Amino acid sequence: MTAVKLMSASLRSIFRNKMRSFLTSLGIIIGVASVIVMVAVGSGSQAQIKAQISSMGTNLLMVMPPRGPREANRMTMADVEKIKAEASYISAISGSVTLNSSKVVGGSGYWSTSVNGVEPDYLTIKQRSVASGDFFTEKDEEARSKVAVIGATVAAKLFAGQDPIGQTVRIETTPFTIIGVLAKKGSTGMGQDQDDVVMVPLQTAVNRLMKDRQIGTIEMSVVREDLMAQAQAEVTAILRESHKLADGVDADFDVMNQSEIIATASETSATLTSLLAAIAGVSLIVGGIGIMNIMLVSVTERTREIGIRMSVGARRRDILLQFLSESVILSLLGGLIGILLALGLAYALTNFFSIPALVSPVVIAASAGFAAAVGIFFGFYPARKAANLYPIEALRFE
Numbered sequence: 372m373t374a375v376k377l378m379s380a381s382l383r384s385i386f387r388n389k390m391r392s393f394l395t396s397l398g399i400i401i402g403v404a405s406v407i408v409m410v411a412v413g414s415g416s417q418a419q420i421k422a423q424i425s426s427m428g429t430n431l432l433m434v435m436p437p438r439g440p441r442e443a444n445r446m447t448m449a450d451v452e453k454i455k456a457e458a459s460y461i462s463a464i465s466g467s468v469t470l471n472s473s474k475v476v477g478g479s480g481y482w483s484t485s486v487n488g489v490e491p492d493y494l495t496i497k498q499r500s501v502a503s504g505d506f507f508t509e510k511d512e513e514a515r516s517k518v519a520v521i522g523a524t525v526a527a528k529l530f531a532g533q534d535p536i537g538q539t540v541r542i543e544t545t546p547f548t549i550i551g552v553l554a555k556k557g558s559t560g561m562g563q564d565q566d567d568v569v570m571v572p573l574q575t576a577v578n579r580l581m582k583d584r585q586i587g588t589i590e591m592s593v594v595r596e597d598l599m600a601q602a603q604a605e606v607t608a609i610l611r612e613s614h615k616l617a618d619g620v621d622a623d624f625d626v627m628n629q630s631e632i633i634a635t636a637s638e639t640s641a642t643l644t645s646l647l648a649a650i651a652g653v654s655l656i657v658g659g660i661g662i663m664n665i666m667l668v669s670v671t672e673r674t675r676e677i678g679i680r681m682s683v684g685a686r687r688r689d690i691l692l693q694f695l696s697e698s699v700i701l702s703l704l705g706g707l708i709g710i711l712l713a714l715g716l717a718y719a720l721t722n723f724f725s726i727p728a729l730v731s732p733v734v735i736a737a738s739a740g741f742a743a744a745v746g747i748f749f750g751f752y753p754a755r756k757a758a759n760l761y762p763i764e765a766l767r768f769e
Contacts, residue, residue, distance in 0.1 A: 381696040384669075385704075395665040396705030398658020399745065403709025403738045404716065405651030410734050411717045413644025415727030417637050430596050431496065431629045432461075432603060434589040434610065438625065445614060445623050446586040448577065451490075453613045454589065460602035463592040465490035468576050468585075475569055477540030478529035484522075486542055486569045488576020496592045504536045504551030512572045515579065519547040522566035523555045540569075545579050547571060599628050655741065658705065659749035666698050666753035674760060681762040691758035698750020699743055706742030710735055 385392045436444035451466040458464075468488040475482050493499075494506055507518050519540060526535050535549045547569075556565035577584055593602040607626050614623060627635070670677075677690055713735075717728040 378696065378700075380693055381700050384693075384697055385700060391665065392701060392704075395662055396658070396701050396708070398654060398661045399702050399705030399742055400658075400709040400712065402652065402655030402658050403706045403742055404712040405654055406648050407710065407713035407730060407734055407738055408716050408720075408728065409647040409651045410644060411713070411728040411730045412720065412726060413640060413647065414729040414731060415721070417640045417644075418729060419727045420640060421637065430593040430599060432591040432593055432599065432606065433627050434591075434606065435625045435627065436585075436587075437623055443623070444585045444587075446589065447584055448574070448586065450610055450613050451586060451589055454591070454606060454609055457609050458591075458602070458605055460594050460598045460605055461591045462594045463492035463495045464589065465493040465496055465591075466573050466586040466589050467493065468573065468581060468587045470576070470580060473542055473569075473580075475525065475529070475540050475542050477538060478533065478535065479531065480529065482525060482528045484525055484567050484569055486571065486576070486580065488573040488580070489570055490573050492592075493570070493590070496590050499556060500554045501551045502554040503534075504549070506551055506570075507572050512574050515575045516572060517545060517547045517575060517579070518550045518572065520551040520553060520570045521549055522553045522564075522568040524564055524567040525569055526552050542569065542571070543580060599630075603628055655745055659702070659745040662698055662701055662746065663749040663753060666694060666750055667756070669697075670694065670753050670757045673757075677757055677760050678762050678764070681760070687758040690760075691754045694754035694757045695747065695750050698754065699746035702742045702746025702750075703739070706739045709742070710738065 434446065434450075436446060446466075448466060451464065454461065455464055466489075470486040470488075472483050473486040475484055475486070490512060491506060491508055494501070501520065502523070504520070506520055507516065510516075511518055519542070521529075521535060521540075529535070529540065530538065535552060538549050539546050540549060541547070553566065553568070553570070558564055571580070573586075577586075591602070591606070593599050603626050607622065610624055610626070611622060616622060680690065681687075714730060717730050720726040720728045
C-alpha cells in the first residue's frame with residue numbers, strides 16, 4: 372500500500388465517526404495546550420522578572436542577611452556607615468527596612484501598605500523620582516524626622532481628589548507629615564504594586580517603628596558595570612571586618628550583584644515552570660491511553676473488515692501500518708488543535724489578563740513531536756493486535 376493510499380484510508384476511517392475521533396483526541400488537545408501554556412507563562416514570567424530586576428537599579432549590589440532559617444541577622448546601621456566611609460567603588464548606598472502590611476491612617480480613612488525605611492540615595496539606586504513635593508534629605512535622616520513620601524496608590528486610596536502634601540498620616544501609632552508623592556512605577560514581575568508604599572527616613576523607621584535595630588538590606592549602585600566584581604569583593608571584606616569574622620569563617624551575610632539576583636529569581640521560576648509543565652504533561656499520557664482504548668475498540672468493530680482485506684491480499688504489515696497511522700493522525704490532529712488553542716490562550720492571557728506568556732517555537736515543535744510519539748507508542752499494541760488476526764477467524768467474527 373502506497374503512502375497516499377494509506378493516508379487516504381486512515382483519514383476516511385477517522386472522519387467516518389467525527390465525534391468519536393474528536394473525543395479520542397481530546398486528551399491530547401488538553402495535554403498539548405496545557406504544556407505549551409504552562410511553559411509560555413513560565414517563560415513570560417522569567418522575562419518579566421529579569422526586566423524588572425534590571426530596572427530596579429543601576430549596577431545594583433545588594434547585601435542581605437543569610438538565608439538559612441537558623442542564621443541571625445547581624446546587619447546594623449554601623450555596617451552601612453562603614454561601607455559609606457571605606458568603599459571606593461560605590462556611588463550611592465542605602466540601608467533599608469520593610470514593615471509589611473502596616474496600618475496607615477489619614478485623609479479619608481486607613482490603608483494597609485508596605486512601609487519602607489530608606490536613605491536619600493534610595494531614589495538614585497532604584498531609578499525612582501518624586502512626582503510632587505520633595506524626598507527627605509540627610510538632615511531629615513540625622514534628625515530622625517517624622518516625614519513620609521507616599522506612592523501613587525497610597526495617595527489615591529487616602530487622598531483621592533486632594534493634595535496630600537503637608538497632610539498628616541499615622542503609621543501604626545506615630546504621626547508623619549507627607550512631604551512628597553512618588554512618580555508611578557507600576558507592578559513588578561511578580562504582580563506587586565510598587566506604588567503601594569510609604570517611605571520614611573531609615574533612622575526614623577529603625578528607632579520609632581521597629582522593635583529591633585537590624586537592617587533588612589543594604590543596596591548600592593556601583594560606579595561602573597565593569598567594576599561590579601571588585602565592588603562585591605570590597606564590600607565583602609568591609610563587612611567581614613565590621614562583623615569581626617576570622618579567615619575561614621563563613622560570612623553571616625550575602626553580597627549579591629544584579630546578575631546573581633536575576634539568576635536566582637530565574638532558577639526559582641524555571642523550577643516552578645518545569646513542575647507545572649510536568650503535571651500538565653500527565654494529561655498527554657492520559658490522552659494516549661484514551662487513543663489506545665478507542666483503537667482497541669476499533670479493532671474489535673472492524674475485525675470482519677480486516678479479515679476481508681487480508682483475504683483479498685492485504686499483508687499484515689499493511690494492516691499494522693493502517694491502524695498505526697490512524698493512531699498517529701489522531702494524535703497529530705489533537706496536537707494541532709492543542710497548539711492553536713494554546714496560542715489563543717496565550718494571546719488572551721497577555722492582552723486581557725496582563726499575564727505575560729511567551730510561546731516558543733521550540734516548545735511547539737517539541738509538543739507536536741511528543742504528540743506523534745504518544746500516537747505511535749499507544750497505537751502500536753492495537754495495530755499489532757489487528758495485524759495478527761487470522762483471516763478465517765476474522766471473517767467468521769460477528
